[in-house]
């Protein structure tokens with residue numbers, strides 16, 4: 417056997433290492449770096465989620481519609497009322513964030529489908545996410561780190577980041593124009609990432625979903641906001657639940673061939689077909705936190721019949737959620 421010369425071996429080894437740690441690996445942050453980025457702005461809040469830190473657990477059920485069964489073979493659409501763990505939240509990593517903030521609200525669910533088939537999701541009250549890549553997620557928070565003196569972000573850094581990253585504009589514009597939600601139960605919650613649904617006809621359709629409150633959306637006026645305390649969302653939901661169930665229609669907007677389905681900052685064009693695939697009913701608040709405090713809602717836990725798109729933001733989520741769960745469970 418012919419022996420390779422030492423310099424050739426060295427060159428090959430260097431090449432293999434460069435390949436392993438190539439440009440993609442160098443630019444894609446690992447889950448720990450994603451969570452570090454959140455902690456850089458919000459700090460390490462003991463026991464709290466590093467994002468969606470303020471929130472409340474609830475329980476209810478998800479039920480699929482006949483149209484849902486046409487869209488996906490997933491057992492969660494078969495028509496039975498499936499027990500579901502729910503968590504509502506206020507965006508960001510501050511467990512004392514004011515409910516009056518012009519930030520996103522969150523709706524996370526874990527549908528405990530038949531045969532232990534679980535479906536987990538975390539959705540926000542904006543049709544788009546605030547960055548289109550994990551690398552920009554880290555840079556977004558780095559630009560917003562609190563500076564000595566004000567304790568807030570450096571506005572010049574924020575502006576420079578926003579000017580250089582047009583993907584942040586759609587969510588900023590949406591939140592500036594939308595009223596502050598009057599209730600966890602009266603606002604739309606979008607998935608923003610696309611998923612691929614396989615139907616009984618064996619066809620695969622890409623779509624993005626939204627939960628729309630059955631009794632409509634309610635926003636607060638400036639005067640109403642002034643009159644409210646910083647914490648009102650839990651009491652409001654309690655009162656709403658006492659009057660009757662809080663429910664959401666689960667609607668999936670179907671992408672046409674050629675639509676962008678790998679970018680959470682780009683909504684599908686208006687006018688695409690919408691399938692009313694299910695209904696989420698919120699039954700009870702769980703202020704003890706027992707049903708959801710120690711779990712995470714991993715958007716890649718999907719039933720058979722729903723698959724992820726290749727959106728890099730979606731792919732980055734499970735790792736970061738697991739790291740956040742690990743850190744918040746540490747004593």
Ligand code: HEM
Nearest residue numbers: 450465467468503522524538607608712732736737740741
């Ligand atoms: C690079 C992308 C993302 C990263 C790194 C990230 C990171 C995180 C982390 C670390 C948590 C806390 C998890 C826990 O402790 O259980 C979290 C929670 C959450 N995220 Fe994300 N996220 C990303 C994208 C998204 C997107 C696209 C959405 C929805 C459109 C979203 C909605 C939520 C919601 C609603 C929560 C709170 C969930 C709960 O109540 O447990 N996130 N995220």
